Amino acid sequence: MRDLFEKIYKDKGPLGKWASQAEGYFVFPKLEGQISNRMKFQGKDVITWSINDYLGLANHPEVRKVDAEASQDYGSAYPMGARMMSGHTNLHEQLQKELAEFVSKEAAYVLNFGYQGIMSTIDALVSKDDIIVYDVDAHACIIDGVRLHMGKRFTYKHNDVESLEKNLERATKMAEQTGGGILVISEGVFGMRGEQGRLKEIVALKDKFNFRLLVDDAHGFGTLGATGAGAGEEQGVQDDIDVYFATFAKSMASTGAFIAADQEIIDYLKYNLRSQMFAKSLQMQLVKGALKRLDMIRTMPELKDNLWRIVNALQSGLKERGFNIGTTQSCVTPVYLKGSIPEAMALVKDLRENHGIFCSIVVYPVIPKGLILLRMIPTAMHTLKDVEETLQAFSSIRERLNSGVYKRLSAHVSAAMGE
């Protein structure tokens, strides 16, 4: 028998092995100052392209005022306990009612965290006879939710409706044997590459197959659709989404989340979501803050218009300069470059130190080896000047990448890591 920690001493995992080179800079960086388009990183001013504050609400004076007043009135504890036991309030109910109305569903239920909330939603929706069919590139919270399932599950190729159809055929055969049903799970917007889930085509399959659809619309809520109600609204299929999920961690610039569905389904879920039944309710400060943010999303369409003005300028500017931004159909703006992890590190350092641009960097194992993904999140706070400066910086780093500058600068890291 071996000591449980032995494997940890030997192997830090695919990302953890980079800790000594990366921590504090590439991972766990500390962005300082007020949340905005320009913040400070290690004392330097940077244009920030890595914060999911799509609508610029995080630091909006009206939002800050309500947050501060709610904190003054309630502190950060109230209400104590789980919703079911002692943590329920009128304002939780009001928020649910308003969220349901906003996303055109009969009812909604507020969750203390999105990650745990959607895991429990998946867990509560299926029993062991049921079959889950989900996109292979689904967010970790969906994968973890599926892990709780005691029955069969199939993945379909990323956003590939033909593959979904094949898997639905298999799932249907299996469900006929087990006597169970089928849950299909997609995202409204895939947060890494920015494609919208092909919801329209997925719901069209309901004519042929019997399944229910759960959509995680973390990045679509507030950013897509005529009113900002998300990817379902954008694609005209909101009614065919059986269970709609969104977090408050992005457009709402807060903490918490919600699910929305028919009344009877929400009534069932609120008695069966383990991560909510056995965990503290969302505190009032956040509930009041969410009501304010939702009101602003509803009544200030200029926030979304500003966001899209920046998205369009950034994405078209990148394309005009010949950058590969993949197949994004949302605000999420990926830029794909070719290079090793050490090269990616040198490139990002150049971007931050010499160009004052802060964006997230994604490498293997999240994306295939040899690719570097610079992921940018435009917001309503950004300006066209931010976009212009960023485009110029990107042209410069691409030139240095192609001429081998970063390879030379990172040779010692490559050698040390055996890359």
Ligand SMILES: Cc1ncc(COP(=O)(O)O)c(C=O)c1O
């Ligand atoms: C697609 C997606 N689903 C769920 C979550 C989890 O939400 P939360 O941060 O509220 O736990 C996230 C991250 O915020 C996400 O990107």
